[in-house]
Amino acid sequence: MGTIYSKQERCHLAEINYSRALEINPQSSVILCHIGIVQHALKQTEKALKTFNVAIANNPKSPLCKFHRGSIYFALGRHAEALKELEELKEIVPKESLVYYLIGKVHKKLGNTDLALMHFSWATDLDPKGASSQIKEAFDPSIGRTTSSESPTSPAAEEFLADRRPGLQPEALNFGNLPDDSEDSF
Structure with a gap:
C-alpha cells in the first residue's frame, strides 16, 4: 500500500503504510529506504537522512539507500x-x-x-x-x-x-x- 500511495504522490499516506510495514519487519533496510524517500518528498530532509543512516547501518551495501542519501547531500550542498x-x-x-x-x-x-x-x-x-x-x-x-x-x-x-x-x-x-x-x- 505504501508503494501505491507513493506512486500516487500521496506521501503522508505512504509514510504511514511504510511505518506499519516497518513494525512487522523493523530491520528492513528496503522499507527504511522507502520511508526516507517519502520523508524527503515531504521536505523532512534531516529526518530522511536519519532514516537513510539507519537503513545503511542495517545494510551497508544497499545501493538505493546510498544513492538517495548521496542525492540529498548534493541537494543540500554537502x-x-x-x-x-x-x-x-x-x-x-x-x-x-x-x-x-x-x-x-x-x-x-x-x-x-x-x-x-x-x-x-x-x-x-x-x-x-x-x-x-x-x-x-x-x-x-x-x-x-x-x-x-x-x-x-x-x-x-x-x-x-x-x-x-x-x-x-x-x-x-x-x-x-x-x-x-x-x-x-x-
Missing part, C-alpha cells in the same frame, strides 16, 4: 559527503550510469571540470541514449531548457531520467543486476 557516498556506491554498482552522472554534477559544483567531464563521459558510455542531453545541459543550461530548476527530491535522477524513462519516479530507479536485499525480505 558536496564532499555526496562525493564520498557516490564513490562508495560506484564500487557497489560499477555499471550504473546515473551514479557517474551525479558524481559528474558534484565535481562540476566543486569546480573540478576535468573530473566532471570524465564522469559524464563514463555515464554516456554506460547509457548512450539517456545521458547526452543531460550532460550538455549540466554545462550549458540554455541547451534544451529556458530555465534550470533543481528538484529538491532527487535532482540528478529527475533530470537524467526525464528523456530516458518518461514517467519514472526517482524512487523507482533501476540499478540493474543489483544484489537483492534478501535478508530484508519478509
